[in-house]
Amino acid sequence: MSTQLKSEADRAFVSLQHIHKTFLPDSVSEVVLFTDFSLTVEKGRFVSIIGSNGSGKTTILNLICGSIPADSGSIGINGRVVDKMKEYERSRFIGRVFQDPSKGTCPQLTILENMALADNKGGGFGLERGVSKKRLDTYRTQLELLRLGLEDKLGLQVGSLSGGQRQALALLICTMTPLDLLILDEHTAALDPRSSENVMELTERIVREKKLTTLMVTHNLKFAAQYGDRLIMMHRGSVVVDAAGAAKSALHIRDLTDKFNEISIEDGN
Amino acid sequence: MDIILGLVRDVLEEGFIYGIMAVGVYITYQVLGFPDLSVDGTFPLGACVTAALISVGVNPWLACLIAFLCGAAAGCVTGFLHVKLRITDLLSGILVMTAMWSVNLVITGGKAVLPFYDQPTVFSSGPASLLSGGLQDFRVVILGAAVCLAVKYLIDLYLRTKSGLLLRAAGDNPQYVVSLGRDPGSMKILGLAIGNGCTALSGCILAQQTESANISSGFGMVVMALASVIIGTSLFRKVKFVRATTSVVFGAILYKTCLVAAMQLGLPTNYLKLLMAVIFTIALVSNNFFAGRRKTSHVNPTQI
Numbered sequence A: 001m002s003t004q005l006k007s008e009a010d011r012a013f014v015s016l017q018h019i020h021k022t023f024l025p026d027s028v029s030e031v032v033l034f035t036d037f038s039l040t041v042e043k044g045r046f047v048s049i050i051g052s053n054g055s056g057k058t059t060i061l062n063l064i065c066g067s068i069p070a071d072s073g074s075i076g077i078n079g080r081v082v083d084k085m086k087e088y089e090r091s092r093f094i095g096r097v098f099q100d101p102s103k104g105t106c107p108q109l110t111i112l113e114n115m116a117l118a119d120n121k122g123g124g125f126g127l128e129r130g131v132s133k134k135r136l137d138t139y140r141t142q143l144e145l146l147r148l149g150l151e152d153k154l155g156l157q158v159g160s161l162s163g164g165q166r167q168a169l170a171l172l173i174c175t176m177t178p179l180d181l182l183i184l185d186e187h188t189a190a191l192d193p194r195s196s197e198n199v200m201e202l203t204e205r206i207v208r209e210k211k212l213t214t215l216m217v218t219h220n221l222k223f224a225a226q227y228g229d230r231l232i233m234m235h236r237g238s239v240v241v242d243a244a245g246a247a248k249s250a251l252h253i254r255d256l257t258d259k260f261n262e263i264s265i266e267d268g269n
Numbered sequence B: 001m002d003i004i005l006g007l008v009r010d011v012l013e014e015g016f017i018y019g020i021m022a023v024g025v026y027i028t029y030q031v032l033g034f035p036d037l038s039v040d041g042t043f044p045l046g047a048c049v050t051a052a053l054i055s056v057g058v059n060p061w062l063a064c065l066i067a068f069l070c071g072a073a074a075g076c077v078t079g080f081l082h083v084k085l086r087i088t089d090l091l092s093g094i095l096v097m098t099a100m101w102s103v104n105l106v107i108t109g110g111k112a113v114l115p116f117y118d119q120p121t122v123f124s125s126g127p128a129s130l131l132s133g134g135l136q137d138f139r140v141v142i143l144g145a146a147v148c149l150a151v152k153y154l155i156d157l158y159l160r161t162k163s164g165l166l167l168r169a170a171g172d173n174p175q176y177v178v179s180l181g182r183d184p185g186s187m188k189i190l191g192l193a194i195g196n197g198c199t200a201l202s203g204c205i206l207a208q209q210t211e212s213a214n215i216s217s218g219f220g221m222v223v224m225a226l227a228s229v230i231i232g233t234s235l236f237r238k239v240k241f242v243r244a245t246t247s248v249v250f251g252a253i254l255y256k257t258c259l260v261a262a263m264q265l266g267l268p269t270n271y272l273k274l275l276m277a278v279i280f281t282i283a284l285v286s287n288n289f290f291a292g293r294r295k296t297s298h299v300n301p302t303q304i
């Protein structure tokens, strides 16, 4: 396993180097989360990240996306050092789906308007017509892939869709234009079991089809074991399990559950 | 009969002129969710700029354009204070509104009222002079409506462009704009520029109607504009074929109707601002009431 990690570092597509992050420093509620944290991911990997509550999973994603700054250390994506880039600048090559279904789409705009905006990502947002009639068929074809019947509801406000439909749409939307990195933060957690399965299958399909490098945080150990080709377990700001390829396939869900219970008990929850 | 016709004319004159501002405030308040108090300062800004320009012989239509641009610049300042310096939305508006008082005084050369009688205005020159006989009495309504509807139409067109869609997205879900690789803050500034540009244009047209600019004419404009927007959008929410921008113009006319009706029923002028506040409160409360009822019918986020 160590040789495999070494080779990943050489071919790092995403790299976090010597990251330090403390929340609310010098206050009573100070949280020292990361001290000298490093992680690399090679191109094309589908990484599932699990871990106890508060272990820093979301924070890693926030650091990569630029939603919060690191205290020190450096982050690189596809050969670029992104430390000085703002969140919206990094978004040009990162796609992200949040846990909250209302974050990934605009509720008051229609499905069509949401897709037209996403379709124009990377282009100028000038005074041309917002929705191009020529693209309608493309949008319909893409929506058909969701198998939710949304292709007949292009004029519907996204706010009136269910959480599962919105997450599926958000996933489709953020992968419409070319991406370096897909970030999923518990994107099925707010959904009921059935929609959760649907969205997860869709995720797998899109990631494989587009060969996307993906970081997926999940609360669901089964998903983590079943999907992805590398699994990371976090605990208190460190990686406690890191298994890729064959080593991951060899991991049994029971081992994961045991390990997970162990770290959770340590945290008293 | 003539009295009623005269009243209807007065209501429409003012309704359309203030309707221009309502369309602008629709952008900031309804599209961006920004309660913009700088309107109280940018409305007289438009009037003062216009008076200063027209009294030195500038073409009244060019004055309209310049007034719009001045208002837009002031809106950019509000946006800058809020977005870049992280001052709250309400305070940013108050700061600009306060600063505008001095700016307006500088523009009028220190005068509280700057008249420009007998100079050409949009109501007395150009297309207006083509209106024949009887229509002359209605030239303010006709030109006010023309300008107001032109602004409304341009805003409608804009909202359907890529930039316009992005502006709506910025008000709806700023995180979505971020995910498109765009800065939602810039869109906010742009929206405030458009909103205050329209407001200044509204002040400009009013000044041309009265042939003078009054630096205290902005007092109460926030309340009037917001009331128009809220009355208009909540009344016509259910009516699909009426655009929101059209409904806020109706809102402005309706609002003026209430005021004029109250005056006709003998309400002393001193109570005018009190009445404005009361109408606004009623509009807000009833809007919240209906919005609350609508929310319950929303789809639960976890059901598919």
Ligand SMILES: Nc1ncnc2c1ncn2[C@@H]1O[C@H](COP(=O)(O)OP(=O)(O)O)[C@@H](O)[C@H]1O
Pocket: A023, A024, A031, A033, A051, A052, A053, A054, A055, A056, A057, A058, A059, A060
């Ligand atoms: N903005 C913040 N302010 C203060 N503390 C924070 C903030 N964000 C995260 N934390 C703390 O950092 C720790 C890790 O949080 P997070 O990354 O959200 O955990 P999780 O692994 O559950 O996603 C938690 O203890 C949390 O309290």
Ligand SMILES: [Mg+2]
Pocket: A057, A058, A059
């Ligand atoms: Mg989390």
